[in-house]
Amino acid sequence: MRVEDLLRESAAERPEKVALVDGPARMSYGDLDADSDRLAAGLVALGVERGDRVVILMDNIAEAALSIFAVLKAGAVFCPVNPSLKGNGLGQLLADCRPRAALTQAKYASGCAAAAEGLAEPPRIVVARAQGPLVAGLLPFETLVGSAAPRPTHIGAEADLAMIIYTSGSTGQAKGVMMQHSAMLAVSASIASYLGNSADDVVLGALPLSFTYGLYQLIVSVRTGATLLLAKGFAFPHAVMEEARKEGVTGLPLVPTMAAMLLSMNDLSATSLPALRYITNAAAPLPAAHIAGLRRLFPGAHLHSMYGLSECARATSLPPEEIDRKPESVGKAIPGTEVTIVDGEGLPVARGDTGELVVRGPHLMLGYWENEAATREALRPDPATGETQLHTGDLFRADTEGFLHFVGRKDDIIKIRGEKVAPCRVEAVLHGCSGVREAAVTGVPDALLGNVLHATVVASDPDLSARAVMRHCAQHLPDFMVPKAVAFRDALPKTASGKVVRRLVQATGTVE
Incomplete structure (x- = not known):
């Protein structure tokens, strides 16, 4: 099984169910599956082959989600890139991953083309939502989606590379995290399990799809047949929350910045999101004061305080029933994985002592794209068993009950x-x-x-x-x-x- 098979299964089970809400537009699972088939065929016709990289440089719009599954169906590797990356930064990323094609929006097309100048083999640039004729050399997205070419029939495996997602670079040079289909399947299954996701859920997708936390809102929604409400960000929280209310949002993934904005909205209350079932946080530790504020604001919603990083997507989660008792903890290892706190020699530390968190499981990255030194530093064998484990670079301590507490980045x-x-x-x-x-x-x-x-x-x-x-x-x-x-x-x-x-x-x- 591969990631794109999640879409095929949900489309077969509930073809008429709404998969994506993008403003006034709605896309069913049947249409998402069929359109991504056609786009995949169009990409293959452009010369995209198995293992090629394809950059997706878009806002949170339906075409971005469609593109992710189309690239996978073409047997290629998708590279989600946040549109805020421009100029030299985008040029360096393109030079690093050397994409065969780049799927973008009209408003980012010229910047994407400029960043690709000088590359030995510039990518074919496909543009969505163009309002008029395109500059020579750029291809309209709609033409590829309208392709009459047959559905790609490549033979792929779970061990194939599915995605290269670049770290945010908040602590230095961004690196390309390589994730196999098997790893993405494993972690999305774990997330869906502990969140209890189902086809009845409507999840707010305000976090960028180019960001691991935001991307897995899409993957888990498709896995479970849920509906994903796409938002272009959280700069206008009142508008986003009103849309979330109208659509009956049950899942609210957020980061501390979003939590602070919600808590500053005087007119917000539990009745603002009457269907809300759960809230999640993963990007950075949620301050205890924010947790208390969210619990007062949405007393009926389960709050999942989690820890994750691009190299494994998720590592820990605190059961909601423990949030009031241990608001400063990010819980324990997510289902199907293991975590340990180790010293400088890679050996476990005693409860209460601070050390580096290491993660083991089927959801680890394959490594950093064409960066063997960084890969060797992050993925190292367990001194006792030889099993590969991810060194996160983050310091933790475990309390007497084994609940984990984030201390900080080693570099901080x-x-x-x-x-x-x-x-x-x-x-x-x-x-x-x-x-x-x-x-x-x-x-x-x-x-x-x-x-x-x-x-x-x-x-x-x-x-x-x-x-x-x-x-x-x-x-x-x-x-x-x-x-x-x-x-x-x-x-x-x-x-x-x-x-x-x-x-x-x-x-x-x-x-x-």
């Missing part, structure tokens, strides 16, 4: 007065300060102490002062962990997936 740890400080611990306290919507903590060199902490805050209360923020921190943190300065900003720099880019906060922030 700041040493102050000889003590190791995880910025996220200070940020969690900052989020508990009345009037703070978002916060980021960075280390600033200090001649006496080595480093001191600076906090950058996005306030929901215009009267909030730096003195009040530092006083709050002093009440909840040891002295060496209290920020020495607080800067107020209208927004924090983030990746397209909503993660705060701490190094950019440090590079651009000034003390006030």
Whole structure:
């Protein structure tokens, strides 16, 4: 079985069921299956062969979902790219994965073509939603979907490469994460299992499909026959939530940024989403204050606090019945997988001690595209069993009951007065300060102490002062962990997936 077979099965079982809602447009499972067959045939006619890479550079629109399954049906490898990536960044990605074709939208077509200039073999660029004639060399998406070519009949296997998805680059150079069909099938089955997804669900798809967390909303929805409500982002939360109410959304995947926006909406209540069954968070740890706010706002919804990364999609999940008791935990390993906290030698640490989280299971990446050094660093054998395990680069500790607690990125740890400080611990306290919507903590060199902490805050209360923020921190943190300065900003720099880019906060922030 391969990923595209999930669509074929759902289309066979419920061809008339709505698969995608894109504004006023609706696409049934039968049409999604048939149109992706035709697009796949069109791609093959363009010269796309088994194993070729095909870039998908689109917003969250129906054509993006259709393209993902078409590329797989053509036997190729899809590379989802966020449209916010432009210029040199896009050019470097195209040069790295060397796609045979690129599927994009009219508003991104010229940028995509410019980024492909100079490549030894530029991709064929296919453009969706064009309003008029295209520039010479660009092909209309609708023409390929209207292809009368026969359905591709390639023979593929679960072990084939299905996707290359590039990391956000929040901690440095982006790398191409290679995922096989078998890994995507395994993790989507696990997610559907612990979330209890079914054909009755309507899931909000406001997270980019080019982002692992957003992509699996599509894959899991198709696996279970659910409906995915596509949204172009969360910049206008009132409009998105109104659409979610109209469509009867039952699943609300979010990131901390979205949670902060929801909690600042004074007119939002449980009646705003009467059908809501569950909420998930995975991109970055959800502050305990946000969890409490969401629980008050949607008391009838199950809240799943999860941890994942592109290299395995998901690793842990906290059962909703534990969220009030352990709001700062991200749970335990998801079904069918294993996690362990290890020391520098790769050996398990004692309960309560901090170490690096390693993950084992059928959902691990194959490696980083054409980057053997990075692959060897991330995928290493277990010293005891020799089994391949993923070193996440993230520090965790387990409590006495085995529930996992995120400590921070290894690269983020700041040493102050000889003590190791995880910025996220200070940020969690900052989020508990009345009037703070978002916060980021960075280390600033200090001649006496080595480093001191600076906090950058996005306030929901215009009267909030730096003195009040530092006083709050002093009440909840040891002295060496209290920020020495607080800067107020209208927004924090983030990746397209909503993660705060701490190094950019440090590079651009000034003390006030």
